[in-house]
Amino acid sequence: MGNINKLTAVARIKWICISRNTAIMVGPVITVAMVLAYKVIYGMNTDGELSPILAGMLLSLGISMNICMDGFLMVGTAIAEEKEKHTLRVLMTSSITGVQYFIGSILFPFALTVGVNFVVLAVSGVSIGQASIVAFLLLSAAASLISCVIGMVVGICAKNQMNANLIAYPLMLVFMMVPMFGNFSEGLHKLSGFLFTGVLTEMAYGFANGEPYVAKPLDIAVLVGELVISILVFLILYKRNGFEKD
Amino acid sequence: MERDVLLQLSHISKRYHMETALKDINITLHKGEILGFLGPSGAGKTTTIKIITGQLRQTSGEGKILGVDTTNIDDSIYEKIGVVSDNSGIYEKMTVWQNLSMFAKIWRVPNKRVEETLRQVGLLEHKKKQAGKLSKGQGQRLVLARAVLHKPRILFLDEPTSGLDPSTAVAIHKMLLDLKEEGMSIFLTTHNMEEAAKLCDNVALLYQGKIVEFGPPQEICLKYNKKKRYQVLLNSKKEVVLEQSQETAAKISEWMANDEIQRLHSCEPTLESVFLQVTGSALNI
Numbered sequence: 111m112g113n114i115n116k117l118t119a120v121a122r123i124k125w126i127c128i129s130r131n132t133a134i135m136v137g138p139v140i141t142v143a144m145v146l147a148y149k150v151i152y153g154m155n156t157d158g159e160l161s162p163i164l165a166g167m168l169l170s171l172g173i174s175m176n177i178c179m180d181g182f183l184m185v186g187t188a189i190a191e192e193k194e195k196h197t198l199r200v201l202m203t204s205s206i207t208g209v210q211y212f213i214g215s216i217l218f219p220f221a222l223t224v225g226v227n228f229v230v231l232a233v234s235g236v237s238i239g240q241a242s243i244v245a246f247l248l249l250s251a252a253a254s255l256i257s258c259v260i261g262m263v264v265g266i267c268a269k270n271q272m273n274a275n276l277i278a279y280p281l282m283l284v285f286m287m288v289p290m291f292g293n294f295s296e297g298l299h300k301l302s303g304f305l306f307t308g309v310l311t312e313m314a315y316g317f318a319n320g321e322p323y324v325a326k327p328l329d330i331a332v333l334v335g336e337l338v339i340s341i342l343v344f345l346i347l348y349k350r351n352g353f354e355k356d
Numbered sequence: 357m358e359r360d361v362l363l364q365l366s367h368i369s370k371r372y373h374m375e376t377a378l379k380d381i382n383i384t385l386h387k388g389e390i391l392g393f394l395g396p397s398g399a400g401k402t403t404t405i406k407i408i409t410g411q412l413r414q415t416s417g418e419g420k421i422l423g424v425d426t427t428n429i430d431d432s433i434y435e436k437i438g439v440v441s442d443n444s445g446i447y448e449k450m451t452v453w454q455n456l457s458m459f460a461k462i463w464r465v466p467n468k469r470v471e472e473t474l475r476q477v478g479l480l481e482h483k484k485k486q487a488g489k490l491s492k493g494q495g496q497r498l499v500l501a502r503a504v505l506h507k508p509r510i511l512f513l514d515e516p517t518s519g520l521d522p523s524t525a526v527a528i529h530k531m532l533l534d535l536k537e538e539g540m541s542i543f544l545t546t547h548n549m550e551e552a553a554k555l556c557d558n559v560a561l562l563y564q565g566k567i568v569e570f571g572p573p574q575e576i577c578l579k580y581n582k583k584k585r586y587q588v589l590l591n592s593k594k595e596v597v598l599e600q601s602q603e604t605a606a607k608i609s610e611w612m613a614n615d616e617i618q619r620l621h622s623c624e625p626t627l628e629s630v631f632l633q634v635t636g637s638a639l640n641i
Contacts, residue, residue, distance in 0.1 A: 115462065119462045127450075197446070199444070203434050205434035
């Protein structure tokens with residue numbers, strides 16, 4: 111019971127801090143607005159109807175952007191803000207364990223990322239009937255979890271919010287841009303298959319073309335492997351310095 | 357009767373690579389006692405607190421806090437102690453009330469206690485105010501309120517009044533003395549010797565990682581009062597400093613009889629002058 115209390119307290123602190131940080135909260139709004147704007151612009155000459163390739167591109171753009179911006183930046187910047195404002199040590203000297211802080215920190219961003227992915231699906235122009243909701247939920251959840259763990263790595267490395275952005279942007283470029291430009295280059299397409307955002311992109315194009323998603327062994331290996339790698343990197347960094355270096 | 361020992365450090369040392377931060381630290385803190393760690397910046401005060409509270413591990417020596425070895429303490433120790441560091445932050449986007457209620461949830465403290473603590477630090481009327489809008493003094497009182505919310509057995513304070521205006525510092529001093537009356541033990545680090553003399557039952561003068569003097573402030577001052585002197589201000593505005601002697605006694609007695617004295621002070625050393633004498637270095641740096 112005590113552990114649940116502590117976990118909910120950390121999650122609530124994070125929820126308040128993140129939801130009141132306009133610099134972070136603008137991320138999901140921009141994502142949805144961008145998908146909507148593209149949909150309106152692309153649909154101008156076709157009475158709002160989008161070709162499957164365009165709908166797939168919008169869905170892929172929206173979910174990749176959301177996963178990277180919300181996961182990496184939201185989690186990473188929130189930890190960096192706690193370091194900057196000297197509240198992280200306060201929290202860690204209040205009987206909160208590392209595990210409780212970890213889970214409490216990613217709960218809200220995780221739920222928000224998955225939720226925004228569904229909003230993007232709804233506004234992207236891909237017919238909901240064409241998408242397998244269960245597959246979308248599972249893959250979204252897995253990708254969101256990986257991005258939140260990477261966000262924890264960003265947070266543990268960053269000294270302040272500016273520093274968190276500097277660390278997160280190159281990662282965002284790789285995980286967001288490689289799958290997005292995969293259609294233009296064979297090499298990037300191959301590389302994209304090894305990224306968790308690439309797995310999502312493939313699913314998005316599949317849905318847009320009315321193809322049911324069937325999990326390939328490589329997809330599962332990529333998702334599980336990248337989750338394990340990100341957790342290991344986090345643990346190594348955490349073991350070395352804790353959340354904050356002395 | 358022997359009072360409860362809540363904290364004991366025996367021969368604690370800490371080395372960072374080639375640099376020695378603490379050398380052979382020995383202290384004991386009893387229940388309801390305020391222990392002051394005095395020393396200039398870099399003397400090892402914060403390092404000592406970090407070792408005691410499990411944030412750092414000593415190189416050698418043994419430390420026990422509430423009966424537990426400092427090398428074996430886990431996060432649950434923080435349910436029994438309160439920590440205020442020199443840069444403890446507050447959640448600026450939350451209200452004053454939320455800042456405490458979040459920690460009340462962590463420590464399973466009822467909301468009634470949150471209200472009681474806010475009243476104690478004089479912030480109850482500001483409970484709906486955003487914490488980021490508090491003045492520096494109010495912010496420091498909020499930090500202190502958070503640290504004592506769960507009624508810890510030992511309160512660690514690292515420079516609690518550093519940079520505060522005198523009236524806020526006095527309010528915090530009063531609060532610390534009230535907490536002491538309630539039976540809380542306080543481990544205080546400061547480089548403000550007046551604060552230490554006013555609040556502490558015992559002080560340890562720390563210099564370059566070593567305790568150079570330990571004991572009640574008054575006893576330490578008297579110990580170094582080897583050359584007794586008296587400072588006298590006469591009605592004629594003339595100020596004289598006289599050394600203890602038969603002649604001085606007669607002279608003061610005569611001035612007193614003639615009602616010529618406006619002010620008379622003994623010139624025992626202060627903690628600062630003792631520190632200077634022992635180390636050859638000033639304290640307030």
